[in-house]
Amino acid sequence: MEITFKAINDPTRREILVFLIGGAQNAGEIAKQFSMSKPSISHHLDLLKQGNLILAEKKGQYIIYSLNRSGFELVHSWFQGFAQYFEFPKPKIRL
Amino acid sequence: MEITFKAINDPTRREILVFLIGGAQNAGEIAKQFSMSKPSISHHLDLLKQGNLILAEKKGQYIIYSLNRSGFELVHSWFQGFAQYFEFPKPKIRL
DNA sequence: TAAATATTTAAACGAATGTCTAAATATTTA
DNA sequence: TAAATATTTAGACATTCGTTTAAATATTTA
Numbered sequence: 001m002e003i004t005f006k007a008i009n010d011p012t013r014r015e016i017l018v019f020l021i022g023g024a025q026n027a028g029e030i031a032k033q034f035s036m037s038k039p040s041i042s043h044h045l046d047l048l049k050q051g052n053l054i055l056a057e058k059k060g061q062y063i064i065y066s067l068n069r070s071g072f073e074l075v076h077s078w079f080q081g082f083a084q085y086f087e088f089p090k091p092k093i094r095l
Numbered sequence: 096m097e098i099t100f101k102a103i104n105d106p107t108r109r110e111i112l113v114f115l116i117g118g119a120q121n122a123g124e125i126a127k128q129f130s131m132s133k134p135s136i137s138h139h140l141d142l143l144k145q146g147n148l149i150l151a152e153k154k155g156q157y158i159i160y161s162l163n164r165s166g167f168e169l170v171h172s173w174f175q176g177f178a179q180y181f182e183f184p185k186p187k188i189r190l
Numbered sequence: 191t192a193a194a195t196a197t198t199t200a201a202a203c204g205a206a207t208g209t210c211t212a213a214a215t216a217t218t219t220a
Numbered sequence: 221t222a223a224a225t226a227t228t229t230a231g232a233c234a235t236t237c238g239t240t241t242a243a244a245t246a247t248t249t250a
Contacts, residue, residue: 002106005103005104005109006104006237008100008104009100009101009103009104010237010238011097012238014100014173017177018176021176021177021180026196026197027196027197027198028195028196028197031197036238036239036240037239037240037241038196038197038198039197039198039199039200039239039240039241039242040238040239040240042197042198042199043198043199043238043239044238045197046198058246060196060246060247060248061195061196061197061246061247061248062196062197062247063196063197063198067177067180067181069181072174072177072178072181073181075174076174076178078109079167079170079171079174081113081116082112082116082162082167083167083171085116085162086162086164086167101207105207105208107208121226121227122226122227122228123225123226123227126227131208131209131210132209132210132211133226133227133228134209134210134211134212134227134228134229134230135208135209135210137227137228137229138208138209138228138229139208140227140228141228153216155216155217155218155226156216156217156218156225156226156227157217157226157227158226158227158228
């Protein structure tokens with residue numbers, strides 16, 4: 001969980017995730033979207049992969065990245081507890 | 096948005112949020128939950144407040160912290176795009 | 191096989207982060 | 221008013237993070 005939240009923390013990585021909603025892409029195409037070196041993007045992709053937010057599949061000399069349901073499910077379920085709180089707020093403590 | 100994700104990134108801060116599901120608490124009671132100095136917790140509370148994830152209300156010499164719907168709504172709406180991509184089941188409660 | 195292409199790994203470095211102790215501020219109580 | 225309590229602010233410091241350039245690995249093409 002720690003690594004998944006960490007992966008989501010960076011703005012560039014969040015942009016990569018949003019970009020991938022449009023469909024799977026190879027590393028080079030992803031890197032083109034950003035004014036940043038390819039090694040930096042490669043590093044961000046690695047962290048997103050560690051957080052189970054994307055999948056990597058090697059296709060020849062390319063590596064195709066796509067969104068991974070698993071990481072999003074983790075975060076989604078963490079938020080469910082709060083969704084319930086806001087629907088049924090508990091009384092404040094007595095002072 | 097940046098500051099909200101940043102606030103959620105730290106494990107101690109996430110624990111504070113989960114703790115507050117149980118109801119509003121003053122800073123001292125929150126600090127008791129952790130083996131960490133009060134100034135550190137105070138700092139974490141400040142970041143959570145900046146991220147609109149908690150509210151602070153002064154009551155005498157105490158400061159009462161409670162969950163703030165606003166920050167959670169922000170993150171939740173960001174996730175909606177992915178929920179649609181993955182076709183997550185819709186939650187019973189909408190944030 | 192050699193060159194070109196795609197991507198990652200390694201090393202370095204400044205900036206940001208989380209923690210601590212000490213001091214400051216605000217409020218309540220004796 | 222002085223002391224006690226609650227909390228924050230300030231300053232310091234080690235660790236983590238994001239970025240870069242240079243080098244390495246893997247694959248395809250000429």
